[in-house]
Amino acid sequence: MKRILVPTDFSEQAENALKVAAQLAKKHDCEIYLLHILEIPLQEVDPISSYSSLPEAVFFMKLAHQKFEKLKDKKYLDGLIIHEIVDFHEIFKGIFQTCKKHHIDLIIMGSNGVSGLREMLIGSNTEKVVRTSETPVLVIKNEHKTFNVNDFVFASDFKDESKKTYEKALKFAKTLGAKIHLLMVITPAKFITTNDAQNRIENFANSFDFSNYTMNIYNDISIEKGIMNFSKTLNADLIGMSTHGRQGISHFFNGSISEDLVNHAKRPVITFKI
Structure with missing residues (x-):
């Protein structure tokens, strides 16, 4: 892990994510890429000109630069290499392109989470990034003066398709x-016997050379609630799981447990795309 991307709108939630990124960067000698996206309506853009030539774009770029300079003066960023990026895209597309261009290893985002009708209709920028990102996404809900991960819950159905994402989770855990x-x-709704569940987890875990783990089966009314309730009993520092990156009508009907957790869990959540 050498490059961490922190998308920012200069909000308190975004700064909570940056504080976590700073702690990880200092511990693991990482560089931080701070990204601010300017979402300018396409209908306002002259097809012949570029985004950056628009008067509105010039104004907001200068404003963003001023905010970057103020942010980079924060004491918790002392001694770190910080790269400043301003881009013009939809947020999740801008993040995807930045990750590809700069070979980002981890995205850290702040989020309030949303609920009810607003969530169903428009979702959140963080949720869209979780759904589409090929790069692992760590979602931070609160300020962490000390971000240590001792207990990391990895929730799964432990089928073969999750092995690639578990490899990424193992690398992060190590x-x-x-x-x-x-x-x-x-x-x-998805009942299997305890014996079958134990066998599936054990066979899955034996595929990897890693011994610092426990196996757990938890019964609850939904997978999302089970993950949150188990994590609460353990007082886990982090919840991790795979995301399928469903889009459109498939996502609407099937939903995504990882996106629900990003919206509703109070603990940090990290997702790995299958």
């Missing part, structure tokens, strides 16, 4: 020196 708690949540 970097942080965390213990992984493998978790399968059993619900009435």
Whole structure:
């Protein structure tokens, strides 16, 4: 892990993410890429000209630069290499292109989460990034004066398609020196016996050369609630899981547990795209 991307709108939530990024960067000798996206309506753009030539764009770029300079003066960023980027895209597209261009290893985002009708209709920028990002996304909800991950819950159905994402989770856990708690949540709608669940988790875990883990089966009314309730009993520092990156009508009907967790969990959540 050498390059961390922190998208920012200069809000308190975004700064909470930056504070976590700063702690990780100092511990693991990383560079931080601070990205601010200017979402200018396409209908205002002359096809012959570029975004950056618009008077509005010039004004907001200068304003963003001033905010960057103020932010980079924060004491918790002392001694770190900070790259400043202003771009013109939809947020999740801008993040995707920045990750590709700069070979980003981890995205850290702040989020309030949303609920109810607003969530169903428009979702959140963080949710869209979680759904589409090929790069692992760490979502921070609160300020963490000390961000240590000792207990890392990795929730899964432990099928073969999750092995690639678990490899990424293992790499992250090893970097942080965390213990992984493998978790399968059993619900009435997706019931399997305890014996079958144990065998599936054990066979999955034996595919990897990693011994600092526990195996856990938890019963609840939904997978999302089971993950949050188990993590609460453990007082876990981090929740991790795979995301399928569903789009459109498939996403509407099937939903995404990882996106629900990003919106509703109070603990940090990290997602790895299958």
